[in-house]
Amino acid sequence: MTETGLWISDVNHSYEGKQVLHGVNFNVPAGKVVALLGPSGCGKSTILRAIAGLIVPDQGRITLDGRDLTRVAVRDRKLGMVFQNFALFSHMTVAENIAYGLAGLPKAERVARVERLLDLVRLRPFAARFPPRLSGGQQQRVAVARALATDPAALLMDEPFGALDRALRSELQAELVRMQEDVGITTVMVTHDQEEAQAVAEQLVVMNEGRVEQVGSPEEIYDNPASLFVNGFIGHANRIPATVTGPSRLKARDETELGFNRALNFRPGSEIVVTCRPEDLALSTRPEQGAFAARFDRAVMMGPLLNIEATLPEGSQFKAQVPRDGTARPDRGQTIWLRPNPARLQVFPAPQA
């Protein structure tokens, strides 16, 4: 059976006896973009290097469109890679950089190919420049063009926007999406920036400490996080330690009781953590059933919304995002009540101390 796309199966890897990848599994459908997302040091680059062939993983299999790559040498894998700081050859012009992988082609074909790529990344006027004399964004586009020049079976990118300033990123992300759709190449992008991952990829693979925590679309991951880690890493999550008191009831540390419209998968008495997104909290200046009393700290307006920061009696910080509907803002230090929408609460087992 041949499966199209890129398949990473049960990959383990250790550096100097320290295991950094634990049974990594995911796949990239042919022609799609998947973002590998996770905090710094969680093993994203290591996985990418294993796919590229720059390291041989201790265990596991990597296949691309049915071809087993695990034992194939780097230069025979025919994959395009964009390195973290682009790794452009500074003693070669932009055109020479792009032509580097085309040594086997006849000259006329090579020139035509380089020109097509220069057009694709809109760098034709800079063909004769040397990379150090280009802006960060231009360097990134040279790196992408160089990787795509050999017509690779897949494109691997390690934090391709990491070296660029914020303002430039969203522009280049849109550009990359456009280009990827033009070329339709199977792509893996590594990033530690969730907004970037959501802007570019249809599928996210969220990693933590060498493990894949969740695979899914940005919506799935945001709305149904598989773990407390994913919940807090993708978007903000207010955490409420609590105890299960009934099939669909629980009690927080501050004695606030919450009822659910669904059964909890926890036995009564279990220690759990309930999480709540800032936008799923309603604000009130009077006590309410199922609302947490908190001290109002400050509010920052953001367009039609108000970002509120408050502190619970036991000291934990709460963030809420409510519509700016013209009602008077609470004063600093005043007690407010924040009521979560029970349908949107997430419940996880309490982390082992």
Next chain:
Amino acid sequence: MADTALIPAERARPDLGAILYWGFVWGAGILVLIYLIGPILLALLMSFNSGTTLAFPPKGLSLRWYAALLDPVQSEPIHTAAKNSFEIALCVVVMVTLITAPAAWALARAPRKMVNAVEPILLAPLVLPSLVYALAALLALSLLGLGPSFIAVLIGHSAVFAPLMFRTVLGLAQRMNPALEEASATLGASRARTFLRVSLPGIAPGILAGAFFVFMQSLDNVSVTLFLGEPGRTMLPLRLFAMLEESLDGRVAAVSGLLILAAALLMFTLRRFTGRAAR
């Protein structure tokens, strides 16, 4: 708040400590510069002397010593000695480059522990007096039943001066971004192509700088040449020394003049080249 900016700041009164400090820094600096450059200027001036011997101050200015130096009949021994020296120096540079550049490049990729263990051994000839090495090499040669020869000098110079290039290349190779070679590999290049097109240009400035040092040191060396060379084959430094012993020949100054000029030109082109490579 803005008003305070309009009040002129009180002039800092120069104190005795500062005067002594700067006086010392400038005084010592200028003395060192004179010490370094003075003799060279002196030799240059003397080479243009119109008098019959090496003397300072020059009686008048002329190019007579340069003319005498270039005269093929009168200066035949010097020409032979210079040719021998340049021949050796060039061969040494080639040999050192072929051995040292790949070694330094490879060592830059080795585990840190290995580098720390090997580096002092490779750099040992730098700190060891070359006289010690020359004597040891001579003893080793005779133990092998071999006599002094061109090859012996070549090997001797290469061993003693290789560290000069090793250091300049290792520095660059260690600072080179490893992703460059990885990028080359992902683009389908063989190891050889990666080395020639990516690694070599990266370490080229180090090779050039090293080659310059090695060439100059080889040209200048007396002890290794004296111990390992065939007695009949004179080298430039030995010849110059002999000339000075016979008489205060002005051609010696002319030779220094030419060497200073050559070194300055080489250094100038080297700086331009490495400056461009580092762009």
